Amino acid sequence: MPELPEVETVCRGLARVLEGRVIDRVVLRRADLRTPFPPGFADRIAGRRVVSIRRRAKFMLMALDDGTVVIGHLGMSGRMVIGPPRLNVLDRHDHVVFETAEASVRFNDPRRFGLMTLTAEDVLSEHPLLARLGPEPLDDSFTGPALAAALRGKNGPLKTVLLDQRVVAGLGNIYVSEALFRAGLSPRRAARTVTGGRADRLVRAIKDVLSEAIAAGGSTLRDHVQPTGELGYFQHRFAVYDREGQPCPGCDCDPSATGGIRRIVQAGRSTFFCPKRQR
DNA sequence: AACAAGACCTGCATGC
């Protein structure tokens, strides 16, 4: 489900109810998700105060007052849902429950592609899940020249390469298509050909689309909800994603003549684009 | 080294 804007939205929602609060109890309802929970997972969190909740790429990072960091990933279908304290009616796919005096937070994930694990703040950046991540796209250090350097020598299609979290961290299948549309670049172009002004345009497009999506609370297709239960609204602003055959919002060509937005499959995943406007 | 394909899961829409 969640790409950078959805995870950012989830982290902001969780911060409001968890930051500064003590987690009294952690209920673990199965032994593993995508990966096993580490030994003592619940006990190592219970009784600790939450110092901060932040995001890196598509990972949620919950820092505790003893230097422990809970790393969470929502996979395709994960959600964090805030409810009243001491909630005793749970869904089949509620795998972890964090309890404070004021609220309960459930990690729900039907497909179980998500994960939760523990590390320590002082070795966080070396954790295998985080060590090889590329730059945060919304950081000032993510620039046209920096992206061009990361794409140098990459012969794969631009769309597929941008999904590689080592190139840039946080893009997923929706926002890659949307950013390429805004930048006027074909998803099929060899990644290494994006240099100079094209790289500048692409970086601008990535920053813009992600920022706008965060402001809209992310995109709700199937699974994403903010922790409060509110939906995201950015799906109403998609130019190309899941719009096969519909008119391209950028050119006034007749979709019955041009076919409108095209859907192709790259590396086994759908890509949407306007062949006329994206080169 | 780079890339594609398969694997991991459940749920939902579609078509017979």
Next chain:
DNA sequence: TGCATGCAGGTCTTGT
């Protein structure tokens, strides 16, 4: 109604 198929916001491993 039931059943089979294909598809879904992600990553990790395997094989060429």
